Amino acid sequence: MPVRPFAPADIPAVDDLHRSVGWPVRTTSGWEWLSQNPARHAVGAPSGYVLADDQDRPAAFLGNLVHAFRQGERTVYGATGFSLIVPPEKAGRSRGLVKALMTQPGMFAHYTFNANPAAARIYDRIGLEPWPVGTHALKLSWIIDPLVCAAGRGLRQIDDRWPGLAPRLGERLMNGRMGQGRSLRLPTGVTALTDVTDNSPYATFWQALVAEGRLVADRSPAMLRWRLANPDVTTAPLALIWSHEGQVAGHALAVLAKENTIAPPVLEIIDLIALEGHSDAVPALMQAMIDAAPALGVAKVRLQVVSPRLLSQLGGWERRARREGGWGHGHATFAADGLDPADWSPTPLDGDYLICLRPVPISRAPVP
Template structure:
């Protein structure tokens, strides 16, 4: 058994691991897209456990560029972490090269599941402080569908033979048409269609850097790359909030469906505002995202990662949301703890949420 960098020739073996635990297996085109990550450089896309030619484990390595004032930094988030029962206990060897990357200020796992969560802290990762580590917010838009889905999952858990009979449930038919430009959004909100290098979004990104906080790169070129994910079956929703000076806050929503007996959800992949943005900006974007979710026939709107800054910006809207977290899902390991990154306020955009989500319309 050996741990080595992932190669594109390993796709079949890694996808087999995904299939064995009912995770969506990326297409070959999606793997090629991940390989073209502008922030990747020459770093590995991840590592595999190679057991005499059989792939028995995988940890994905997604690099990102960060800015703080004039400093340009790099970090990575881990994703799609799978270890076969055949090599039980081998996660330590798989995670070590991920933690040992020398040119990064930090590595993180921002989407840990309930099984993996208790394990990561034993391998050198420390949990983010609350609320990042503990809260996933969900606004319920179709409670009746959510209740029925919960009942069906409970029945199927007791009678596994029901799963093939139930099939794919709660999927709207036909696939809903949605033109963000034709929706009557709340005052101040407009759909973002222009992602060119001279757009309002480009100016918004430059102002995010000027604001001086530690911020993951969101330049138009990177957003164009993100939005070109081959496995997407519906285009993400991009909404902006504008003040008298222009775009001052934006949100990105992407449809997902965790499993066959789960409801369709609009996941908030990004939600960020400039320092000058009014207190109404983020709550108004949440209202707009709820409207978008209803138009797309999603049963809930979910924010899967909530920083203290975002929590404060949500204001009273947070009282209408249900917490779907609680097991601990956000961890980081800093290569230079003394460098002052304690104020890092991560968003879902910095995790693996967007490119690992199960798509509703396969």
């Protein structure tokens, strides 16, 4: 069975593959939005790959999310796989899909930061190495509502014992605060990010971040506008900035998500980054997200990708966190192009979380 690039005509079959494993199904508008990724267009990459059957219909799928990165004046590109779906009867055919993604040209890195325990073993066997070094198996969370989290663990144990029961239970652990208008009390220095125009204070922050010379995923206003335009979200993201003496020096982005019908709602941190010399930024932004969590109706706050750099910047928040994960969810391979992987400190933004997390199932809200 050949592997070929994903095409718009494949959407119904790929949606069926997502339904078969209980993953969020993207709308047609959502697929169109995903195809508009500026980084994908810059390198002419497909949005994914399919394993085609005898009638050229998708029998398995792997998404291909291209990210642009800046290191000073240099722009490079990396590719992360997402939504690897290989039905049991096609077991063993994932290798061809992953190879197609890993051999696409022009990428400084091919990687995943979202491998589940089963997929993690696949990546180990095909040449991707655990990365970031020291934190590739680490996820951090902060409990907001212990009772709801305990209820979620209980429901998961029931589902483990009686597989297939969860869909019959319906959507659990919901509450009326999710999706409601919110007036949040934010710590000193932290404000909501409302202006992502090309001449905004946020744009100045992005320029300063690039000037530091680190290897950073594209956080330009144009790229952020695309990221925030996902038509399949149901609640507006929590976008924050931290300012010092009138200048933006830190940024955080988080979204409300619910892993499945029996999981508790979570505020998932997508991005958390600050300029050099501003050690107060990350703790202040963390405080803002923790303070906002009860009003948003979530049971915990979670950070699913942690670099050693970010771990040190968290300060006391690192010590208060619960350790999740435990398997190597982060894997990468790097091209020999002179870039030093040590210059890259990824956050969940650099992976597939923003496009793959299951939105909380409520009436859709417009995206600002």
